[in-house]
Amino acid sequence: MTKKCIGVDIGGTTVKMGLFEIDGTLLRKWEIPTRKEEDGLHILPDVAASIRQVLAEEKIELIDVAGAGMGLPGPVLPDGYVERCVNLGWKNLNPQRKLSDLLEGLPVRTGNDANVAALGEMWQGGGKGYKDIVMVTLGTGVGGGVVIDEKIVTGRHGLAGEIGHIRIREKETEFCNCKGRGCLEQVASATGIAREAKRVLAAGDEPSAMRRFGDKITAKNVLDCAKEGDAMALEVMETVAYYLGWGLSIIAMTIDPEVFVIGGGVSNAGSFLTDMIEKYYEEFTPLSEHTAGITVATLGNDAGIYGAARMILE
Amino acid sequence: MTKKCIGVDIGGTTVKMGLFEIDGTLLRKWEIPTRKEEDGLHILPDVAASIRQVLAEEKIELIDVAGAGMGLPGPVLPDGYVERCVNLGWKNLNPQRKLSDLLEGLPVRTGNDANVAALGEMWQGGGKGYKDIVMVTLGTGVGGGVVIDEKIVTGRHGLAGEIGHIRIREKETEFCNCKGRGCLEQVASATGIAREAKRVLAAGDEPSAMRRFGDKITAKNVLDCAKEGDAMALEVMETVAYYLGWGLSIIAMTIDPEVFVIGGGVSNAGSFLTDMIEKYYEEFTPLSEHTAGITVATLGNDAGIYGAARMILE
Numbered sequence: 001m002t003k004k005c006i007g008v009d010i011g012g013t014t015v016k017m018g019l020f021e022i023d024g025t026l027l028r029k030w031e032i033p034t035r036k037e038e039d040g041l042h043i044l045p046d047v048a049a050s051i052r053q054v055l056a057e058e059k060i061e062l063i064d065v066a067g068a069g070m071g072l073p074g075p076v077l078p079d080g081y082v083e084r085c086v087n088l089g090w091k092n093l094n095p096q097r098k099l100s101d102l103l104e105g106l107p108v109r110t111g112n113d114a115n116v117a118a119l120g121e122m123w124q125g126g127g128k129g130y131k132d133i134v135m136v137t138l139g140t141g142v143g144g145g146v147v148i149d150e151k152i153v154t155g156r157h158g159l160a161g162e163i164g165h166i167r168i169r170e171k172e173t174e175f176c177n178c179k180g181r182g183c184l185e186q187v188a189s190a191t192g193i194a195r196e197a198k199r200v201l202a203a204g205d206e207p208s209a210m211r212r213f214g215d216k217i218t219a220k221n222v223l224d225c226a227k228e229g230d231a232m233a234l235e236v237m238e239t240v241a242y243y244l245g246w247g248l249s250i251i252a253m254t255i256d257p258e259v260f261v262i263g264g265g266v267s268n269a270g271s272f273l274t275d276m277i278e279k280y281y282e283e284f285t286p287l288s289e290h291t292a293g294i295t296v297a298t299l300g301n302d303a304g305i306y307g308a309a310r311m312i313l314e
Numbered sequence: 315m316t317k318k319c320i321g322v323d324i325g326g327t328t329v330k331m332g333l334f335e336i337d338g339t340l341l342r343k344w345e346i347p348t349r350k351e352e353d354g355l356h357i358l359p360d361v362a363a364s365i366r367q368v369l370a371e372e373k374i375e376l377i378d379v380a381g382a383g384m385g386l387p388g389p390v391l392p393d394g395y396v397e398r399c400v401n402l403g404w405k406n407l408n409p410q411r412k413l414s415d416l417l418e419g420l421p422v423r424t425g426n427d428a429n430v431a432a433l434g435e436m437w438q439g440g441g442k443g444y445k446d447i448v449m450v451t452l453g454t455g456v457g458g459g460v461v462i463d464e465k466i467v468t469g470r471h472g473l474a475g476e477i478g479h480i481r482i483r484e485k486e487t488e489f490c491n492c493k494g495r496g497c498l499e500q501v502a503s504a505t506g507i508a509r510e511a512k513r514v515l516a517a518g519d520e521p522s523a524m525r526r527f528g529d530k531i532t533a534k535n536v537l538d539c540a541k542e543g544d545a546m547a548l549e550v551m552e553t554v555a556y557y558l559g560w561g562l563s564i565i566a567m568t569i570d571p572e573v574f575v576i577g578g579g580v581s582n583a584g585s586f587l588t589d590m591i592e593k594y595y596e597e598f599t600p601l602s603e604h605t606a607g608i609t610v611a612t613l614g615n616d617a618g619i620y621g622a623a624r625m626i627l628e
Contacts, residue, residue: 075602132470146569153462155570156446157604166564167598170484179600250480250564254448255460256469284481286493288389290471 004060005312006068007120008047008099009113009304010034012087015047018305019054022066022313024124029305030054040089048102067107069311070096071116071304075158080110109311113304115152115161117263118145120307125299126261134257135297136163136248138266141177142185142192148255151314163251164189168243187243190219190266197222197236208232223269237276245280252281252291263297270296318374319626320382321434322361322413323427323618324348326401329361332619333368336380336627338438343619344368354403362416381421383625384410385430385618389472394424423625427618429466429475431577432459434621439613440575448571449611450477450562452580455491456499456506462569465628477565478503482557501557504533504580511536511550522546537583551590559594566595566605577611584610 002021009016011034018029032050035042055062072095074085080096096110111119118127118135127133131150137143144163146153153160164185165178172182186192197210197217209230213221225233248260262274274294285291299306316335323330325348332343346364349356361384369376386409388399394410410424425433432441432449441447445464451457458477460467467474478499479492486496500506511524511531523544527535539547562574576588588608599605613620 144568148462148467153569156572156606157570157602159567159570159602159605162567162570162601165601166567167560168564180598246481247564250482250561251568253473253476253480254458254565254568255467256471256473256476258470284494287476287479288471288473291473292470 003064003066005066005309006051007305007307007309008068008070009116009308010043010047010070010072010088011113012036012073015043015050016301016305017047017050017054018302018309019058019060020306020309024306024310026302026306028054028058029302034088036089038089039091040085043088044095044099044102048099051103062104062106065106067109067312068099068103069116069308070099070108070110071113071308072110073113076110076112076154077158078154078156082110107312109314111152111154111308111311112145112158112161114143115145115154116307116311117143117299117303118147118161118261118307119152119310120299120303120305121261121263121297122147122150123310124306125303126263126295126297127259130258132255132257133259133261134163134248134251134255134292135261135263136244137264137297138188138190138262139264140189140191142189143264146255146257148257152311163247166247166250168247184243184247188240188247188266190264193219193222193236193240193266196239197233200232200236204232206232219266220268223266223273227269227272237273241273241276242280244277245282246284248277248281248294249284252285253287257292259292260294261297262294263303267296317380318378319380319623320365321619321621321623322382322384323430323622324357324361324384324386324402325427326350326387329357329364330615330619331361331364331368332616332623333372333374334620334623338620338624340616340620342368342372343616348402350403352403353405354399357402358409358413358416362413365417376418376420379420381423381626382413382417383430383622384413384422384424385427385622386424387427390424390426390468391472392468392470396424421626423628425466425468425622425625426459426472426475428457429459429468430621430625431457431613431617432461432475432575432621433466433624434613434617434619435575435577435611436461436464436621437624438620439617440577440609440611441573444572446569446571447573447575448477448562448565448569448606449575449577450558451578451611452502452504452576453578454503454505456503457578460569460571462571466625477561480561480564482561498557498561502554502580504578507533507536507550507554507580510553511547514546514550518546520546533580534582537580537587541583541586551587555587555590556594559591559596560598562591562595562608563598566599567601571606573606574608575611576608577617581610
């Protein structure tokens with residue numbers, strides 16, 4: 001029997017898990033609730049029990065599993081140590097050692113969820129076939145992950161891939177969650193796009209298809225209106241694409257990946273979005289005709305379990 | 315006898331070379347002119363002959379040399395291939411294979427000179443003791459090098475570390491050599507600092523110690539005046555430090571190195587400069603109290619031979 005590997009993606013509400021062949025074939029995926037009570041004390045025992053149960057059902061022995069990878073919603077130090085994970089209630093814990101102990105010494109690796117998702121997209125998603133990718137996830141916030149030579153770049157303080165918090169908009173007046181001003185997240189997340197639309201709508205009184213959504217307008221509404229040719233919605237998306245293209249150009253001049261993979265809900269806009277980003281990205285990378293391309297993620301919410309499982313194969 | 319290694323730093327005017335112990339001790343350094351005639355045909359044979367001569371004088375056999383590393387003034391692809399090296403007259407050449415052939419199959423590695431200098435500073439310079447560093451060289455232009463886990467990040471198109479060409483100044487009106495506008499090089503290189511001073515002097519008529527230098531003003535003049543408290547010179551350096559601090563903050567949020575090493579002639583200003591940069595850098599990295607520090611390079615023009623020799627030990 002060839003070895004299997006397991007990917008665990010621990011989120012604030014559910015823990016997603018996947019059982020994989022080491023060639024990347026997903027054999028089975030399942031999820032359990034994340035029990036955050038008592039400082040998240042039950043999470044890892046729950047995960048271990050669930051893995052044992054599924055392996056028993058699949059008639060796979062622990063010895064036939066190469067290991068388990070785990071993505072967490074917070075910063076993870078290079079040795080797997082977690083100082084604080086607000087979303088799970090954890091403090092000063094080495095979850096990879098603990099899960100390993102609960103599974104008879106099974107090799108366990110841990111990473112930040114956004115970084116892990118980037119590795120998943122490199123393995124079996126939008127970045128398949130590449131070794132150096134930067135993933136940018138445009139969701140409620142903006143997350144990121146940097147993979148060089150098929151390995152996650154964690155950074156010495158666990159901050160690598162915090163692309164949502166690169167300062168890019170000099171004249172921003174509101175504060176970001178990180179206490180900075182002008183973060184990429186403030187303009188390019190789903191929240192940021194909706195906010196930008198409200199700003200543009202409030203600044204003038206021209207007619208716009210966006211007006212019918214009022215204060216409840218979402219990034220999807222803005223993108224739909226832009227695709228239909230609404231001038232104000234297009235203006236909003238040009239602003240978003242300008243800052244994204246600029247941010248990616250800076251990353252390209254720093255680490256020069258093979259490809260940028262855009263994920264998250266906003267990336268459902270597909271080439272409509274990536275074409276706009278690419279226009280500015282190319283304008284801001286005149287140094288060479290050969291730079292990283294821009295593509296979209298394909299694994300959706302499964303990127304985390306794929307990447308977690310892939311960590312074991314490093 | 316312990317193995318030796320050789321570092322070769324090929325510049326447009328001279329080739330600097332160093333013979334090292336593998337622990338980083340520099341045994342001897344020397345240089346020869348760079349003969350660029352006939353498309354740089356003689357450069358590598360000259361280097362090989364010079365290495366043979368020095369080894370003979372030192373009574374060291376080629377077999378006792380672990381290898382030679384080579385830094386080049388232009389982009390180098392991951393396999394050592396050089397499409398074009400304007401400064402040396404080379405086109406479509408694999409100089410590392412050629413030098414290896416000229417030295418009886420000696421292992422040879424090649425890298426871009428700015429990247430190689432970064433590796434040198436990591437090994438025996440301002441970044442000694444660290445594994446992840448980003449070097450920023452403030453000279454006539456702005457060069458850069460990224461080292462992660464003790465290895466140079468070359469990038470898939472040879473563009474990694476082109477920190478001088480990250481776009482940072484949105485309102486810049488003049489063009490950079492790369493055809494971009496607003497590159498870090500345009501404001502933070504020695505040339506850029508002098509240009510900024512001329513702009514500020516021309517924009518007003520307040521008295522300034524900088525005025526005595528007229529159009530011949532250099533970055534060193536600006537820094538000297540700033541250190542003496544001249545208000546206009548301080549204004550210029552605040553602008554320079556603002557864009558440098560901003561640029562470093564973006565790099566920190568992308569790859570999160572342990573330390574930034576500032577080199578080049580401008581870095582002779584020492585902590586006067588790094589303190590100013592750090593002020594803005596910290597303002598723009600509010601996400602964490604733990605981020606990379608900023609220090610100055612210590613190897614000067616020798617960084618290239620150190621880094622080239624270190625490449626062999628990867």
